[in-house]
Amino acid sequence: MREIRLDPLRKEWILISSDRGSRPMTVAEKKACPFCRGAPETTGKSAPYWLPNAFPMLSPYEKKIHDENTYFKKIPAKGYSEVIVESFDHQADLCDLTAQQLKEAMLLYKDRYVELSKQSFVKAVLIFRNLGKLIGVSIEHPHSQIYAVPYIPTVIREEINSSKKACQICATLSKNDDRTLFEDDLIRAILPFSPRWPYEGHIIPKRHLTSLADASDDELAHLGKAIGRLIGCYNHIFEEKMPYILAFHQTPTANYKEKIHLHVEIYPALRAADKMKHWSGAEVGFGVYTYDFLPEDKAEQLADICKKYKDVPIPSKGIPEPVALRCALRGIIFS
DSSP: OEEEEEOTTTOOEEEEESSTTOSOOOHHHHHSOTTSTTSGGGTTOOSSEEEEOSSOSOBTTOOOOOOOOSSSOEEEOBSEEEEEEOOSOTTOOGGGSOHHHHHHHHHHHHHHHHHHHTSTTOOEEEEEEEESTTTTOSOOSOOEEEEEESSOOHHHHHHHHHTSSSOHHHHHHTSOOSOEEEEOSSEEEEOOSSOSSTTOEEEEESSOOOSGGGOOHHHHHHHHHHHHHHHHHHTTTTTSOOOEEEEEEOOSSTTOSSOOOOEEEEEEOEEETTEEOOOOHHHHHHOOOOOSSOHHHHHHHHHHHHHHOOSSOOOOTTOOOOHHHHHHHTTOOOO
8 A cells, every 4th residue: 555644744745655665575486686787687779777666655546545634644655756767887887877878868868758658647757866875775876766746845845936036046056155166168067055964965957947857958968977977076085986966956856836046965874984974953853954064164175186087987886885984894883
Protein backbone atom coordinates (compact mmCIF):
# COMPACT_ATOMS: atom_id res chain seq x y z
CA MET A 1 0.00 0.00 0.00
CA ARG A 2 1.22 3.48 -0.88
CA GLU A 3 -0.36 6.67 0.39
CA ILE A 4 0.51 10.28 1.12
CA ARG A 5 -0.43 11.75 4.48
CA LEU A 6 -0.72 15.43 5.35
CA ASP A 7 0.96 16.64 8.53
CA PRO A 8 -1.87 18.75 10.02
CA LEU A 9 0.54 21.10 11.82
CA ARG A 10 3.26 21.70 9.24
CA LYS A 11 1.02 21.22 6.18
CA GLU A 12 3.62 18.95 4.61
CA TRP A 13 2.76 15.82 2.67
CA ILE A 14 4.64 12.66 3.69
CA LEU A 15 5.10 9.67 1.37
CA ILE A 16 4.13 6.40 3.06
CA SER A 17 4.88 2.97 1.58
CA SER A 18 4.22 -0.22 3.53
CA ASP A 19 5.42 -2.56 0.79
CA ARG A 20 8.44 -0.77 -0.66
CA GLY A 21 11.26 -3.27 -0.70
CA SER A 22 9.22 -5.81 1.25
CA ARG A 23 10.42 -8.63 -1.00
CA PRO A 24 13.90 -9.65 0.18
CA MET A 25 16.65 -9.56 -2.43
CA THR A 26 18.07 -12.88 -3.53
CA VAL A 27 21.80 -13.64 -3.25
CA ALA A 28 22.14 -13.24 -7.02
CA GLU A 29 20.43 -9.83 -6.93
CA LYS A 30 22.72 -8.63 -4.15
CA LYS A 31 25.81 -9.58 -6.14
CA ALA A 32 24.63 -8.26 -9.50
CA CYS A 33 24.37 -4.56 -10.32
CA PRO A 34 21.12 -3.81 -12.18
CA PHE A 35 22.60 -0.75 -13.90
CA CYS A 36 25.75 -2.24 -15.41
CA ARG A 37 25.92 -3.38 -19.03
CA GLY A 38 24.61 -6.91 -19.42
CA ALA A 39 22.07 -6.78 -16.59
CA PRO A 40 18.49 -7.71 -17.58
CA GLU A 41 17.35 -4.16 -16.81
CA THR A 42 19.76 -2.72 -19.41
CA THR A 43 18.79 -4.97 -22.33
CA GLY A 44 18.47 -2.93 -25.50
CA LYS A 45 19.45 0.31 -23.78
CA SER A 46 22.26 2.77 -24.42
CA ALA A 47 23.48 5.22 -21.81
CA PRO A 48 22.07 7.47 -20.61
CA TYR A 49 18.85 5.59 -20.05
CA TRP A 50 15.88 5.55 -17.71
CA LEU A 51 13.83 2.75 -16.20
CA PRO A 52 11.09 2.40 -13.58
CA ASN A 53 12.29 2.09 -10.00
CA ALA A 54 12.10 -1.57 -8.91
CA PHE A 55 11.00 -0.49 -5.42
CA PRO A 56 8.89 2.61 -6.09
CA MET A 57 7.52 5.05 -3.53
CA LEU A 58 4.76 5.97 -6.00
CA SER A 59 2.74 4.06 -8.56
CA PRO A 60 0.42 5.24 -11.36
CA TYR A 61 -1.96 2.41 -10.42
CA GLU A 62 -2.71 3.38 -6.82
CA LYS A 63 -6.45 3.34 -6.20
CA LYS A 64 -8.56 6.08 -4.68
CA ILE A 65 -8.54 6.18 -0.88
CA HIS A 66 -11.94 6.45 0.77
CA ASP A 67 -11.22 8.61 3.77
CA GLU A 68 -13.85 10.84 5.34
CA ASN A 69 -11.57 12.15 8.09
CA THR A 70 -11.44 15.93 7.82
CA TYR A 71 -8.40 16.34 10.12
CA PHE A 72 -6.00 13.53 9.22
CA LYS A 73 -5.93 13.69 5.44
CA LYS A 74 -4.39 11.18 3.07
CA ILE A 75 -4.38 10.66 -0.68
CA PRO A 76 -3.13 7.77 -2.83
CA ALA A 77 0.57 7.89 -3.66
CA LYS A 78 -0.27 8.00 -7.35
CA GLY A 79 2.72 8.98 -9.43
CA TYR A 80 5.97 7.70 -10.87
CA SER A 81 9.34 6.66 -9.47
CA GLU A 82 12.07 6.43 -12.11
CA VAL A 83 15.81 5.91 -12.22
CA ILE A 84 18.19 7.60 -14.65
CA VAL A 85 21.57 5.96 -15.24
CA GLU A 86 24.02 8.28 -16.93
CA SER A 87 26.75 5.71 -17.64
CA PHE A 88 27.24 1.94 -17.70
CA ASP A 89 30.52 2.52 -15.84
CA HIS A 90 29.95 1.27 -12.29
CA GLN A 91 32.36 3.85 -10.83
CA ALA A 92 31.67 6.88 -13.01
CA ASP A 93 30.14 9.86 -11.26
CA LEU A 94 28.96 12.91 -13.24
CA CYS A 95 32.43 14.45 -12.95
CA ASP A 96 33.88 11.44 -14.80
CA LEU A 97 31.69 11.98 -17.86
CA THR A 98 32.59 13.95 -20.96
CA ALA A 99 30.84 17.20 -21.82
CA GLN A 100 28.86 15.37 -24.51
CA GLN A 101 27.75 12.65 -22.08
CA LEU A 102 26.65 15.30 -19.60
CA LYS A 103 24.66 17.09 -22.30
CA GLU A 104 22.92 13.83 -23.22
CA ALA A 105 22.06 13.29 -19.54
CA MET A 106 20.53 16.78 -19.32
CA LEU A 107 18.52 16.12 -22.48
CA LEU A 108 17.16 12.93 -20.92
CA TYR A 109 16.26 14.77 -17.69
CA LYS A 110 14.42 17.32 -19.81
CA ASP A 111 12.61 14.65 -21.80
CA ARG A 112 11.37 12.85 -18.67
CA TYR A 113 10.36 16.15 -17.03
CA VAL A 114 8.27 17.12 -20.07
CA GLU A 115 6.77 13.66 -20.54
CA LEU A 116 5.79 13.16 -16.89
CA SER A 117 4.34 16.69 -16.78
CA LYS A 118 1.70 15.57 -19.29
CA GLN A 119 0.02 13.30 -16.75
CA SER A 120 -2.97 15.16 -15.31
CA PHE A 121 -2.51 13.76 -11.78
CA VAL A 122 1.17 14.77 -11.62
CA LYS A 123 1.61 18.12 -9.88
CA ALA A 124 5.42 18.18 -9.58
CA VAL A 125 8.34 16.38 -11.22
CA LEU A 126 11.33 16.13 -8.89
CA ILE A 127 14.79 15.25 -10.21
CA PHE A 128 17.42 14.43 -7.61
CA ARG A 129 20.56 12.41 -6.97
CA ASN A 130 22.10 10.74 -3.90
CA LEU A 131 25.70 9.57 -4.00
CA GLY A 132 27.92 7.86 -1.43
CA LYS A 133 27.62 5.22 1.26
CA LEU A 134 27.52 7.93 3.91
CA ILE A 135 24.33 9.25 2.30
CA GLY A 136 22.85 5.77 2.57
CA VAL A 137 22.48 4.74 -1.07
CA SER A 138 21.34 1.14 -1.54
CA ILE A 139 22.85 0.75 -5.02
CA GLU A 140 26.44 1.98 -5.41
CA HIS A 141 26.29 2.44 -9.20
CA PRO A 142 25.91 6.24 -9.62
CA HIS A 143 22.40 7.17 -10.76
CA SER A 144 19.75 9.84 -10.44
CA GLN A 145 16.07 9.55 -9.60
CA ILE A 146 12.77 11.16 -10.55
CA TYR A 147 9.62 11.34 -8.44
CA ALA A 148 6.45 12.55 -10.16
CA VAL A 149 4.14 13.38 -7.25
CA PRO A 150 0.47 14.42 -6.98
CA TYR A 151 1.16 17.54 -4.88
CA ILE A 152 3.58 20.48 -4.80
CA PRO A 153 6.31 20.02 -2.15
CA THR A 154 6.60 22.67 0.55
CA VAL A 155 10.07 23.86 -0.54
CA ILE A 156 8.97 24.41 -4.13
CA ARG A 157 5.80 26.16 -2.94
CA GLU A 158 7.90 28.51 -0.80
CA GLU A 159 10.16 29.31 -3.76
CA ILE A 160 7.10 30.05 -5.91
CA ASN A 161 5.66 32.37 -3.26
CA SER A 162 8.95 34.24 -2.78
CA SER A 163 9.24 34.85 -6.53
CA LYS A 164 5.73 36.15 -7.24
CA LYS A 165 6.66 39.84 -7.14
CA ALA A 166 10.21 39.52 -8.46
CA CYS A 167 12.59 36.68 -9.25
CA GLN A 168 14.94 36.31 -6.30
CA ILE A 169 17.40 34.24 -8.34
CA CYS A 170 17.71 36.98 -10.97
CA ALA A 171 18.24 39.47 -8.15
CA THR A 172 21.04 37.29 -6.78
CA LEU A 173 22.72 37.10 -10.19
CA SER A 174 22.57 40.88 -10.57
CA LYS A 175 24.77 41.41 -7.52
CA ASN A 176 28.54 41.40 -7.56
CA ASP A 177 29.56 39.09 -4.74
CA ASP A 178 32.56 37.16 -3.47
CA ARG A 179 30.77 33.82 -3.36
CA THR A 180 31.04 33.01 -7.07
CA LEU A 181 32.78 29.69 -7.65
CA PHE A 182 32.99 29.92 -11.46
CA GLU A 183 30.93 31.12 -14.39
CA ASP A 184 30.70 31.27 -18.17
CA ASP A 185 28.43 33.11 -20.59
CA LEU A 186 25.38 31.03 -19.65
CA ILE A 187 25.90 29.65 -16.13
CA ARG A 188 27.10 30.84 -12.73
CA ALA A 189 27.99 28.58 -9.81
CA ILE A 190 27.83 30.14 -6.36
CA LEU A 191 27.98 29.30 -2.68
CA PRO A 192 24.68 30.77 -1.39
CA PHE A 193 24.48 33.78 0.92
CA SER A 194 22.94 31.72 3.73
CA PRO A 195 24.02 28.09 3.20
CA ARG A 196 22.86 25.16 5.32
CA TRP A 197 25.77 22.87 4.34
CA PRO A 198 29.47 23.82 4.64
CA TYR A 199 30.16 23.68 0.89
CA GLU A 200 26.63 23.95 -0.49
CA GLY A 201 26.71 24.96 -4.16
CA HIS A 202 24.04 26.39 -6.44
CA ILE A 203 24.33 26.26 -10.24
CA ILE A 204 22.16 28.88 -11.93
CA PRO A 205 21.42 29.59 -15.61
CA LYS A 206 21.90 33.30 -16.26
CA ARG A 207 18.84 33.48 -18.50
CA HIS A 208 15.52 33.37 -16.65
CA LEU A 209 14.77 29.73 -17.38
CA THR A 210 11.82 28.39 -15.41
CA SER A 211 12.46 24.70 -16.08
CA LEU A 212 14.51 22.29 -18.15
CA ALA A 213 11.74 22.51 -20.74
CA ASP A 214 12.74 26.14 -21.43
CA ALA A 215 16.43 25.43 -21.89
CA SER A 216 18.12 25.29 -25.26
CA ASP A 217 20.48 22.45 -26.12
CA ASP A 218 23.40 24.83 -25.62
CA GLU A 219 22.16 25.86 -22.17
CA LEU A 220 21.68 22.22 -21.22
CA ALA A 221 25.22 21.48 -22.35
CA HIS A 222 26.62 24.29 -20.18
CA LEU A 223 24.45 23.25 -17.23
CA GLY A 224 25.60 19.64 -17.41
CA LYS A 225 29.23 20.64 -17.72
CA ALA A 226 28.93 22.97 -14.70
CA ILE A 227 27.36 20.20 -12.59
CA GLY A 228 30.11 17.75 -13.51
CA ARG A 229 32.80 20.33 -12.86
CA LEU A 230 31.53 21.33 -9.42
CA ILE A 231 31.10 17.72 -8.30
CA GLY A 232 34.64 16.99 -9.45
CA CYS A 233 35.95 19.93 -7.47
CA TYR A 234 34.18 18.71 -4.34
CA ASN A 235 36.30 15.56 -4.49
CA HIS A 236 39.44 17.68 -4.12
CA ILE A 237 38.42 19.65 -1.03
CA PHE A 238 39.73 16.85 1.20
CA GLU A 239 41.15 14.66 -1.60
CA GLU A 240 38.35 12.23 -0.79
CA LYS A 241 35.25 11.21 -2.69
CA MET A 242 32.58 13.64 -1.53
CA PRO A 243 29.16 12.16 -0.70
CA TYR A 244 26.39 14.52 -1.74
CA ILE A 245 22.75 15.13 -2.56
CA LEU A 246 21.76 17.02 -5.71
CA ALA A 247 18.34 18.51 -6.51
CA PHE A 248 16.88 20.36 -9.50
CA HIS A 249 14.70 23.27 -8.37
CA GLN A 250 12.32 24.33 -11.12
CA THR A 251 8.67 25.02 -11.91
CA PRO A 252 6.73 21.97 -10.62
CA THR A 253 5.59 20.82 -14.06
CA ALA A 254 6.16 22.12 -17.57
CA ASN A 255 2.58 23.43 -17.82
CA TYR A 256 2.31 24.96 -14.34
CA LYS A 257 1.38 28.65 -14.44
CA GLU A 258 3.41 29.95 -11.49
CA LYS A 259 7.14 29.87 -12.26
CA ILE A 260 10.48 29.79 -10.48
CA HIS A 261 14.01 30.24 -11.81
CA LEU A 262 15.62 26.90 -12.64
CA HIS A 263 18.68 26.14 -10.54
CA VAL A 264 20.52 23.09 -9.22
CA GLU A 265 21.42 22.77 -5.54
CA ILE A 266 24.19 20.42 -4.37
CA TYR A 267 24.62 19.52 -0.71
CA PRO A 268 28.06 17.98 0.04
CA ALA A 269 27.88 15.91 3.21
CA LEU A 270 31.38 16.47 4.69
CA ARG A 271 32.47 19.39 6.84
CA ALA A 272 35.95 17.91 7.39
CA ALA A 273 37.85 14.90 6.13
CA ASP A 274 36.72 12.84 9.11
CA LYS A 275 33.40 14.54 9.89
CA MET A 276 29.98 14.51 8.29
CA LYS A 277 27.65 17.45 8.48
CA HIS A 278 24.87 16.26 10.78
CA TRP A 279 21.87 18.46 11.39
CA SER A 280 21.42 19.27 15.07
CA GLY A 281 18.33 19.25 17.23
CA ALA A 282 17.69 22.92 16.48
CA GLU A 283 17.96 22.26 12.75
CA VAL A 284 15.90 19.08 12.55
CA GLY A 285 13.41 20.02 15.24
CA PHE A 286 12.84 23.69 14.46
CA GLY A 287 14.48 24.59 11.17
CA VAL A 288 17.00 26.78 13.02
CA TYR A 289 20.02 26.17 10.81
CA THR A 290 23.55 26.87 12.00
CA TYR A 291 26.73 27.44 10.01
CA ASP A 292 30.12 27.10 11.68
CA PHE A 293 32.09 29.10 9.13
CA LEU A 294 32.04 32.33 7.16
CA PRO A 295 30.39 31.46 3.81
CA GLU A 296 32.70 33.77 1.90
CA ASP A 297 35.74 31.90 3.24
CA LYS A 298 34.35 28.54 2.14
CA ALA A 299 33.47 30.02 -1.24
CA GLU A 300 37.04 31.28 -1.68
CA GLN A 301 38.45 27.87 -0.78
CA LEU A 302 36.15 26.07 -3.23
CA ALA A 303 36.64 28.69 -5.96
CA ASP A 304 40.42 28.19 -5.77
CA ILE A 305 39.90 24.48 -6.44
CA CYS A 306 37.53 25.22 -9.32
CA LYS A 307 40.18 27.40 -10.96
CA LYS A 308 42.51 24.41 -11.09
CA TYR A 309 39.89 22.17 -12.73
CA LYS A 310 38.39 24.18 -15.56
CA ASP A 311 36.89 21.36 -17.57
CA VAL A 312 35.35 17.91 -17.36
CA PRO A 313 35.96 15.09 -16.92
CA ILE A 314 37.59 15.50 -13.52
CA PRO A 315 38.20 11.84 -12.70
CA SER A 316 37.00 10.60 -9.33
CA LYS A 317 38.37 7.09 -9.80
CA GLY A 318 41.24 6.40 -7.46
CA ILE A 319 40.12 9.05 -4.99
CA PRO A 320 39.55 7.26 -1.66
CA GLU A 321 36.29 7.00 0.21
CA PRO A 322 35.96 9.50 3.09
CA VAL A 323 37.83 8.90 6.32
CA ALA A 324 34.47 9.41 8.02
CA LEU A 325 33.11 6.35 6.21
CA ARG A 326 36.13 4.18 6.97
CA CYS A 327 35.89 5.17 10.64
CA ALA A 328 32.14 4.50 10.70
CA LEU A 329 32.71 1.02 9.32
CA ARG A 330 35.17 0.36 12.16
CA GLY A 331 32.76 1.73 14.73
CA ILE A 332 34.74 4.93 15.42
CA ILE A 333 32.56 7.99 15.96
CA PHE A 334 33.79 11.56 15.57
CA SER A 335 31.85 14.39 17.19
